[in-house]
Amino acid sequence: MPSVLPDGEPVPEDGALPPQALSGAAGRPLGFYLHVPYCATRCGYCDFNTYTASELRGSGGALASRDNYADVLIDEIRLARKVLGDDPRQAETVFVGGGTPTLLPAADLVRMLGAIRDEFGLAPDAEITTEANPESVGPAYLAELRAGGFTRMSFGMQSARQHVLRILDRTHTPGRPEACVAEARAAGFEHVNLDLIYGTPGESDDDWRASLDAAIGAGPDHVSAYALIVEEGTQLARRIRRGEVPMTDDDEHADRYLIADERLSAAGFGWYEVSNWATADAARCRHNELYWTGADWWGAGPGAHSHVGGVRWWNVKHPGAYAQALAESRSPGAGREVLAAEDRRVERILLELRLSAGCPLDLLTGAGARAAVRAVGDGLLEPAAHAAGRAVLTRRGRLLADAVVRDLTD
Template identity: 55%
Template sequence: MIDRRAPEELSDDALAALSGADATRPLSLYLHVPFCATRCGYCDFNTYTAGELGSSSSPQSWMEGVRAELDHASSLLDSGRPVSTIFVGGGTPSLLGGDGLADLLGAVRHSFTLAPGAEVTTESNPESTSPEFFTTLREAGFTRISLGMQSAATHVLRVLERTHTPGRALDAAREAAAAGFEHLNLDLIYGTPGERDEDLDASLDAVLSVPVDHVSAYALIVEDGTRFARKVRRGEVPMPDDDVLAARYEMIDARLTAAGMSWYEVSNWARADSVGMPIPDSVCRHNEAYWRSDDWWGIGPGAHSHVNGVRWWNQKHPATYSASLAAGSLPIGGSEILSDDDRHTEAVMLRLRMRDGLAAAELSVDERGRADDAVAKGLLVSDGERYVLTDAGRLLADGITRDILVD
C-alpha cells in the first residue's frame, strides 16, 4: 500500500528507511536547473523563463537552496557514502555558464565524496556553449556532455520551437571533444509533424559526423498542457503517427548499428565493441541507475528521488523550494513508500527495456506464462533465465510489459 504524506513531511518510516539505506548500494545525484531562455512548445519539464519567474526567484537563491538540500541529503544518507554518478539536467544547465556549473559540482563535493571514476554529466543547449565553457567544465571534473540536437532540419526545429541552428550542435560536440571530453551524447527527437525520411537521414548523417559515443533518440510525445498539445487540439499540426514513429525508430537503429553503435536501452545507443556489445564506458551509468532502481537523490525544484523503497518529489516552484530550505525544512512536495508489489511492477517495467533484459526469477508463474506467450509471438527471446526484447519487441515494449503484469 502506498503511504502518501502531506507536503513538506516525510513519515518516520520513510526517514528510517533513508537512514537505514544500504551504504554499499550505488548512490546517484540528479541536480535540476529550472531555468530556460525560452520554453520549447513540446516541453512539459519543470522549467521557467526569466519572465515567468520575475523577482520571485533567481539563480542565486536557487543555488543557496541547492547547497542546503545537499547538506540535508548528506546528513540523512551518511556523508561517507560515495556518489557514483551525477547528472545535471533541466531546464538549461548551460545557462549557468562554465563557472556556475563548476560551482555546482563544488557544492556536491562539499557535501559528498565522489567515488573513484564517478560519471559526471551535464546537459547543455548548443547555443549557450563555447570552447571556453567546455574547457572550464573539463577542468572542474565533468566527464560527460549531453547536447540537445533534436534534428538537423531547420523546419523540424521550427515546429519544435527550438532556437538553435542545426549546425551549432555539431560544432559544440567538436568543441567538447577538443576540450578533452571522450564521452559525448547527442539527443534526437523523431516523428515531428513535417519530418521526412530524408530529414531523419540527414540528422543521422550529422550525428555520425562528430565524435559522439552515445545517442539518445526519443519519439515526439504530445504532453498535456504544452503549447504543442494545444496546437494538435486546434488542428494546426497533426498528432504523430504510430506507424511513422515505428518506421523512424527502425531507421535510427539500423543506421546507428551499422555505424558501430549498439542499443542498451530502448531509446539509447552506445559505442559497441568488436562483437557488437555496448562498451561500458560509453553507456550512461546514471540512466542505468534509474532503470535498475538504484538509490538516487534529486536536488532542485520538482526533482524526484528514490532511496531504499522511498520515493519523494520536491516542491516545483523555485521560490517555494528555496524558501522551504531557508526555513530549515526539506522542500518535500509529496512522498510514497513503495510496497513489494510496487517494486515488482517497476522492476518489470524498467528492466525489460534494457538489453540485459529481465530475469525470469523476477516473475510469478503466471507472469512467466505470459512472457512465454510473447516469446511465441517473436516479441521476446529467452534462454530460460532471462527475457530480452527482440527488435520487433522494442517497438511494443510498453504493451509487452502491460501484458506480462496484467492479472
C-alpha cells in the first residue's frame, strides 16, 4: 500500500456506497485485500504504509502493538458486510499483504480469513494468498496456514546475492526463500510465488541471472519480477543522492527484463502480465487479475484501497486512527472518488494492456486507434492480435508499455 494517499471526497461515516456502485454486482468477481502494516525492520527502498515497533512506540492510541490487530481488522470485515448489504457474492480471492503479515500469529491470519468466510462465504475454489518474508515462517507456521484454508504463498525473495540484499536492507539470508518453497510444498501448498526485484544499485547482469536461476530451481509455479523504483523519502533515495550507491538506468532495467523473460520462458513460465510469469493458467494470481480487469475488491486495514462498481476509496493511514474509527463505529475511509465513464475507459486500457490477452480495440478513440496501427508497425503490438480486434504488447512493447498506453489513451 503506497504511503501517500490521494485527495478525494469524504467517505460517509457509515461507509455507504452510491446505489449505482452495486448495480450489476452479481456479475462481477469479489475479492478481499487484508493489509497488515507491521514490519520487523524497514527496508531501504520501501515506500509502503508500514510501521516498525519503534515507529509506533509512543504514538498513542490503539494498535501501537500487533496483539489485537486481527480483532480490529475483523471489525472492518463486518462493516463491509453492512455496507454491501444483501450482496450475494462469495469471496473468490483473499490476499493478505503488508508489511509482513506473517509477523502475526498464524492463528490471527486464519481468524481474519474466518471472518470473511462467516460474513460472505468463500467460493469453493477460492484463492487465499498471504505474503511472507522468508525468515518469518517455518514448517509449523505454514502447516497451520494450510490447515486454516490458505491455498497460496508468496515469498519475498528479491535476490539470491547477499550484497544485493544488503543494499535493499533485506534481512533474510540467501537460500532461505528456496527452503521456504520446499516447506510450503511439504505443508500442502500447490501454488507458491517468489517475488524478485531487478535493478538494485550494484547488481550486475550475472547477479540477476543467479537470482533467476535460484528462483526457478526452487520450484515455484509463479514468479513476479519488478524493476526497483527509487521513491523519494526512502533511505535508498537518500543514499543515492549522497553518492553512496549508483542509480541504475533505464537501459539496465530493460536488459534485466529481457534476461528475466528469456530465462523464465525457457524454464516453462509464460508471461501473463508485464511483471508476472506462471507455469500454467491455474498458477496465475487470480487476486491480482481482479485489479487488472477492474473487478470489485474490499481493502481492509490502514491505508488499504478498495473498488466496488466504479467507486474507489482508501482508508486512513495510521493504525491508531484506523482503530479509533472502527471503535467509534465509523468507516475508516479517508477519501473516495466516483469514477466517470471516461476514467474507467482509460483505466481499462492502462491495466488490461499489461495482460497477455491485451485490451479490446473498441476501447480506443479514433486517435488511440490510429496510434495502435502505428504501434503495430513499430513492433510494439502483435499484428495477429490487432487483426483479431485486440491490442497485445510484443516483448519490445512490454519494455515501452507506459509510452504505448499514453498513445493509446489519447
